[in-house]
Amino acid sequence: MLLERRKLASGTTWHAAGIVGQLRDSTAQTELGKYTARLFAELEIETGQATGYKPNGTINLALGEVRHEQLLRSHDHAVRMGIPTYLLTRDELSEKWPWIVVEDVRSAFFVPSNGQVNPLDVTVALSKGARAQGAQVFEQTRVTEIVIRDGKVAGVATDRGVIATGKILLAGGMWSHLFAKAHGVTVPLHATEHFYIVTEPLAGLRKDQPILNIAEERTYWKEDTGKLLIGGFEAHGKPYGQSGIPEDFEFDQLPFDMDHVEPELERMFSRMPGLGDLGIQTFFNGPESFTPDGRPYLGPTSEVKGLFVATGMNSNGILNSGGVGLTMAEWLIDGQPSRGMGPLLQRRAHPFQRNTRYNRDRAAESVGFHYGVSWAGRQVHSARGVRRVPLHDRLAAAGATFAERIGWEMPQYYDPEKRGWDETPRLRWKAWSGLVQQECLAARDAAVLIDQSMYAKIQVQGPDAVRALNRVCGAEMDVAVGTSVYTQFLNMRGGIEADVTVTRIAPECFMVITGHPSQMRDQGWIRDHADPEWRFEIFDATSAYALLSLHGPQSRAILQALSDDDLSNAAFPFGAAREIDIAYARGWAIRRSFLGELGFELLLPAEFSAGIYDEILNVGQPLGLRHMGMFAMNACRIEKGFRHFGHDIAEDDTPYETGLGFAVALNKAEAFLGREALAQQKAGGPATRHRTVSVRVEGVDAVNGPYLIHNEPIWRDGRIVGHVTSGDWGFRLGAMVGLASLHRDEGVDKAWLDAGGFTVQIAGAFYPLTVGLAPFYDPQGARMRG
Numbered sequence: 001m002l003l004e005r006r007k008l009a010s011g012t013t014w015h016a017a018g019i020v021g022q023l024r025d026s027t028a029q030t031e032l033g034k035y036t037a038r039l040f041a042e043l044e045i046e047t048g049q050a051t052g053y054k055p056n057g058t059i060n061l062a063l064g065e066v067r068h069e070q071l072l073r074s075h076d077h078a079v080r081m082g083i084p085t086y087l088l089t090r091d092e093l094s095e096k097w098p099w100i101v102v103e104d105v106r107s108a109f110f111v112p113s114n115g116q117v118n119p120l121d122v123t124v125a126l127s128k129g130a131r132a133q134g135a136q137v138f139e140q141t142r143v144t145e146i147v148i149r150d151g152k153v154a155g156v157a158t159d160r161g162v163i164a165t166g167k168i169l170l171a172g173g174m175w176s177h178l179f180a181k182a183h184g185v186t187v188p189l190h191a192t193e194h195f196y197i198v199t200e201p202l203a204g205l206r207k208d209q210p211i212l213n214i215a216e217e218r219t220y221w222k223e224d225t226g227k228l229l230i231g232g233f234e235a236h237g238k239p240y241g242q243s244g245i246p247e248d249f250e251f252d253q254l255p256f257d258m259d260h261v262e263p264e265l266e267r268m269f270s271r272m273p274g275l276g277d278l279g280i281q282t283f284f285n286g287p288e289s290f291t292p293d294g295r296p297y298l299g300p301t302s303e304v305k306g307l308f309v310a311t312g313m314n315s316n317g318i319l320n321s322g323g324v325g326l327t328m329a330e331w332l333i334d335g336q337p338s339r340g341m342g343p344l345l346q347r348r349a350h351p352f353q354r355n356t357r358y359n360r361d362r363a364a365e366s367v368g369f370h371y372g373v374s375w376a377g378r379q380v381h382s383a384r385g386v387r388r389v390p391l392h393d394r395l396a397a398a399g400a401t402f403a404e405r406i407g408w409e410m411p412q413y414y415d416p417e418k419r420g421w422d423e424t425p426r427l428r429w430k431a432w433s434g435l436v437q438q439e440c441l442a443a444r445d446a447a448v449l450i451d452q453s454m455y456a457k458i459q460v461q462g463p464d465a466v467r468a469l470n471r472v473c474g475a476e477m478d479v480a481v482g483t484s485v486y487t488q489f490l491n492m493r494g495g496i497e498a499d500v501t502v503t504r505i506a507p508e509c510f511m512v513i514t515g516h517p518s519q520m521r522d523q524g525w526i527r528d529h530a531d532p533e534w535r536f537e538i539f540d541a542t543s544a545y546a547l548l549s550l551h552g553p554q555s556r557a558i559l560q561a562l563s564d565d566d567l568s569n570a571a572f573p574f575g576a577a578r579e580i581d582i583a584y585a586r587g588w589a590i591r592r593s594f595l596g597e598l599g600f601e602l603l604l605p606a607e608f609s610a611g612i613y614d615e616i617l618n619v620g621q622p623l624g625l626r627h628m629g630m631f632a633m634n635a636c637r638i639e640k641g642f643r644h645f646g647h648d649i650a651e652d653d654t655p656y657e658t659g660l661g662f663a664v665a666l667n668k669a670e671a672f673l674g675r676e677a678l679a680q681q682k683a684g685g686p687a688t689r690h691r692t693v694s695v696r697v698e699g700v701d702a703v704n705g706p707y708l709i710h711n712e713p714i715w716r717d718g719r720i721v722g723h724v725t726s727g728d729w730g731f732r733l734g735a736m737v738g739l740a741s742l743h744r745d746e747g748v749d750k751a752w753l754d755a756g757g758f759t760v761q762i763a764g765a766f767y768p769l770t771v772g773l774a775p776f777y778d779p780q781g782a783r784m785r786g
Contacts (some may be wrong), residue, residue: 002130003158006250008055009123011173014251017196017222017231018121018318019211021058022112023078023085023111025711028339028652030081039322040117046156047132049125052118057210059088059096060109066425067216068375071109071709072763079761080109080720085142085733086110093626096210097221099202100272116211116222119318126321146183146307150266153306167332169308174289176311178244181354185303187346188353189312190363191240191287194256195261196231199275215371217267227281232264237367239360240287256283283325287317292353292383294363294369296320297346299331300528302520305763305777308332309346315370333742336491340651347521348404358383358407363447373425376631377432380404390546390609391452398627401432410452410517413629414439415553428705433729438730439632443595446624447552449616450633452601453609456519457545460526462536465508471529471672472497474655474664482592484577487663489525490571494654494674494681498522499645503577503590503603511588511603515546515645529673546609548762550616551599553783558620559589559600562612567600576786583615594633594778597641632731639730639737641694641775646738647710648692648725656681657741658692659773694775695724697736697760698768702729706762708738713761714769724760733777742771 004010020040020541022033040053062068078085087110088096127137133152146168147155155164162304174191181187209223219232238260246252258265269275291297291312301307310328311318330337353359365382372378386407389395390572396402399418400411413432422431426761430436442448461471469477475487481504483653489498500514500522514522523538530536547751565580567589572578577590585608593599604612617625634644643649656664656678666679681688697708708727713720727738742748750773758769778784 001163002127002135003141003143004137004139005142005157005175007139008127008137009120010250013119013123013317015231015253015284016083016315016318016767017220018052018103018117018119018122019220020053020115020117021059021111021319022083022114023074023081023399026343027081028341030083031321031339032327033319034083035326036319036322037113037115038306040115040122041121043125043129047125047129048571049121049128050118051122053115053209054117055113055115056208057112057290058114058213059093059210060215061093061105062107062109063214063216064106065217066375066427067428068106069332069706069763070373071107071657073564073709075109076761076764077711080711080723084112086112097212098204099274100212101270110210112213117318123319131214132358143179146304146706148183148304150725152307153304160281167306167308169310169328169332171310172309173313173317174241174287175245176289176309177359179357180301180309181356183304184349185301185307186349186354187297187301187309187311188349188357188359189289189291189297190288190356190364191245191368192237192363193240193257194231194237194257194288195264195283195285195313195786197265197280198231198284198665199230200279200281201226202228202278204626213371214271215373217271218264218368218371219271224305228477230268232268233367233370234261234264234374235368237290237364239364239775241453242356242360245287252286254287256285258283269270280561283563289367290314290363292359292366294366296324297349298324298327298341298344299346302347302349302523302524314366314736321509329599340495340644342650345521347524348406348501348517351521352407358386371439375425375427377421377423377425377430379421379423383407385409387454389451390606391451391453391613394610394613395451395627398628400629405454405631406517410454411451411629412625413631414627427709428707429703436629436632436635437731439626439628440636442624442626442629443552443597443632443636444732445553446626447550447554447558448595448626448628448632449620449622450549450551450628451546452549453606454516455542455547455605456514456522457547458514458519458523458526459509459539460536461506461509461539463508464534465536466479467670468514468526468536469502470528471508471669472526472666473502473672474678476665476668477502477504477510480508481505482577484575484592486575486592488649488655488657488660489522490672490674490678491651492673492677494677495651496645496649496653496655496658497525497651499643501590501592503588505577505579505588511541513601513603513623517646525586539726544606546606547603547605548602548609548613548616549594549599550620551593551595551597551601553598554620554623554625555598555600558616558623561619562615569786583612585612587612594642595768595784596642596775596781597636597786599784635728635731638726638728638739639733639775640776640778641739643692643739644726648741653690653741654678685747687749689745689747690741691773692725692739692741692742693748693753693771693773695727695738695740695760696776697738697757697762698734698770700736700767702731702734702736705736706765707763708718708736708760714740714763715759715766716740716757721758730777733775737776740771
């Protein structure tokens with residue numbers, strides 16, 4: 001049953017550009033994009049209603065070297081995804097787009113199978129097809145509230161009566177944020193104004209004219225009934241509806257702000273000099289919603305059981321529509337989608353993002369994400385300073401250069417000269433690479449201190465806490481107090497939903513430490529799969545504790561100088577956890593290391609962190625202690641082959657496929673999610689069809705690269721056998737290293753890997769690749785266990 005406040009498509013769909021693209025960062029999302037394109041092609045046949053679908057193709061232009069390399073990488077990625085693409089010469093580009101200036105174009109990337117639709121026709125076709133399958137559509141029906149009982153959906157109240165239901169999908173576009181907020185639910189988005197122009201009819205413009213995207217000029221160009229529709233995504237947009245969308249909004253246009261979009265208009269007229277003589281028929285402005293990180297929100301909410309969302313499409317609603325519809329149908333009917341949707345989950349939203357001012361200010365900037373250059377140094381400037389670790393000011397004084405992640409100010413690297421970010425996009429050696437190198441070498445030769453206080457700390461406690469954790473974790477949770485366990489949360493397919501450490505700090509109390517993006521998601525996963533009769537509670541202790549990590553060969557000596565407890569390897573082995581004296585305070589020390597060095601994670605009540613920090617520096621700096629940021633930590637973990645959740649492992653990967661089978665206890669007394677699937681996989685032998693491996697590129701250097709980043713195809717014997725999941729320059733090894741997922745129908749085994757013959761494709765060029773199951777840095781793990 002579909003409830004629509006006015007007429008279908010009367011919000012933003014009616015004025016959408018209707019562009020249909022397919023290539024996405026992940027395999028799962030690309031497959032959904034391909035599904036959308038197929039759906040539009042088949043919908044007219046199924047329903048008899050035209051969609052206006054035309055596979056005109058899209059052309060993306062690069063004007064500078066960074067964008068040129070990104071287009072080459074997209075071309076590589078498309079080959080792996082099975083999407084035919086071509087690089088056009090300037091002459092070929094001029095043949096397809098004879099009206100534009102091409103002399104400054106560095107490269108042109110053509111995807112022939114992309115296309116465009118008429119948004120209103122598609123809406124009619126989809127609703128007609130749904131009705132034919134038994135759906136009911138009620139227009140002119142205003143939803144006044146969601147009926148919630150005991151934290152669960154019980155119904156929907158409308159101006160025409162109440163509908164009893166246990167499941168609701170909120171797909172309210174720019175209305176979603178405030179409606180959800182009124183029910184205590186976080187859906188971070190805000191409307192902004194979106195501008196485009198439509199020309200007078202253009203002679204010679206074909207109906208199958210390819211769509212043109214010029215990201216560096218922030219413009220897109222498409223054929224529209226014999227005319228050109230040219231739109232733009234400004235670097236900084238203009239929020240709309242700060243006090244809410246008007247009640248009578250329906251097919252509304254907004255005033256065209258000529259001054260605001262003047263820079264984009266000037267670039268349009270410079271790119272196509274003939275525009276001045278052609279004439280403009282329409283200056284259009286309409287609202288569209290944008291999210292803080294530029295990605296949609298899909299799936300079940302954290303706050304209300306039975307409430308799902310599919311909203312915040314960031315001007316990609318038509319492009320996402322088919323894939324999102326398929327995904328949400330699977331979620332609502334089957335309980336989970338057939339493909340991992342990790343980057344798009346609603347549960348990545350944090351409660352503070354319910355703040356409307358935050359969403360308004362960030363949405364204005366996230367409009368610019370649409371065509372901005374995505375690289376390691378991309379900064380956001382709006383809504384900064386929202387979340388700070390207790391030691392923020394001390395870290396800033398030490399030279400921390402901060403980036404924002406879900407509101408947190410996170411030190412990426414330390415610069416004693418405090419020069420700030422160099423925001424010139426670079427995909428190879430960066431302005432800060434030398435500083436990151438010093439941090440990595442300090443971890444190898446002396447010691448480093450990392451503040452990871454933004455990581456989520458989830459306290460699970462009560463008589464049945466061990467049962468609740470054993471239900472979702474692959475490892476055995478019924479361990480002795482003072483034991484730290486590395487484990488994954490699993491789904492019914494055996495896929496990985498979280499990558500965590502769990503420390504038993506009391507007989508009925510466990511501390512789960514997970515990445516900061518997963519703070520809400522992981523709590524929800526535990527609750528979703530616990531028996532309602534179990535006696536336990538979850539307390540979000542993130543703000544109550546600081547987490548300082550001390551790593552390197554001198555880390556034990558530094559910590560031992562501050563504690564009378566025995567920290568020797570015999571008394572305090574790897575994986576152990578102890579509550580110890582530290583300076584004038586007490587805190588939990590956990591023998592863990594994400595760098596592959598001897599290390600201790602110090603979990604401290606927040607109020608003691610400053611005093612302990614000062615004492616660590618006093619003792620450590622004479623021994624060579626340095627601060628370390630996230631860039632160096634990431635480079636070190638890649639050298640060590642440590643998996644990163646969301647990059648190297650995710651919902652579609654199992655522990656056995658990713659080399660984490662050691663963290664699975666199939667013989668646990670109680671059943672856990674995915675056990676049957678994993679038992680079947682293990683029975684098939686150690687050689688799985690997919691396998692995560694460490695890789696090293698031969699013949700490249702740190703300055704010139706090219707760099708492994710993500711999605712680079714790996715070849716062997718003339719065919720693609722995998723792709724890079726994460727990569728970077730390894731400063732301790734002096735080599736370009738990464739992690740990759742390989743696939744082979746007969747199974748990826750050691751003999752096949754040792755036979756060699758692998759190459760990696762980076763920006764159109766091929767390089768020899770060394771592949772191994774073990775990491776290249778300290779493969780036996782002697783350093784961190786010493």
